[in-house]
Amino acid sequence: MQAIEKRIAALEQARPTEIGPFFIHLVGLDTKDSEIERITKGNQEWLRQPDESEQELKDRAKREVMPPLAGCSTVFLCL
Numbered sequence: 001m002q003a004i005e006k007r008i009a010a011l012e013q014a015r016p017t018e019i020g021p022f023f024i025h026l027v028g029l030d031t032k033d034s035e036i037e038r039i040t041k042g043n044q045e046w047l048r049q050p051d052e053s054e055q056e057l058k059d060r061a062k063r064e065v066m067p068p069l070a071g072c073s074t075v076f077l078c079l
Contacts, residue, residue, distance in 0.1 A: 035048075035054050036048065036054045036057060036058070039057060039058070039061045041061070041065055044064075044065065044066070046060060046061040046064070
């Protein structure tokens with residue numbers, strides 16, 4: 001997990017401050033073609049509805065997420 005945390009920290013440092021939340025879709029060997037069904041951020045969670053596309057799920061999560069504190073980044077984990 002330290003390698004992932006270091007990579008996330010490097011991404012957060014390299015990104016411009018104007019962009020909004022970004023999504024990290026963790027992919028395993030047996031899930032490379034799977035679609036996003038759930039998004040989590042801290043104690044918040046969004047489950048994909050039966051008639052909802054991946055993009056609609058992402059858009060809904062972005063609309064409903066609590067805004068981060070000044071100087072903090074928002075990270076969504078898509079599993």
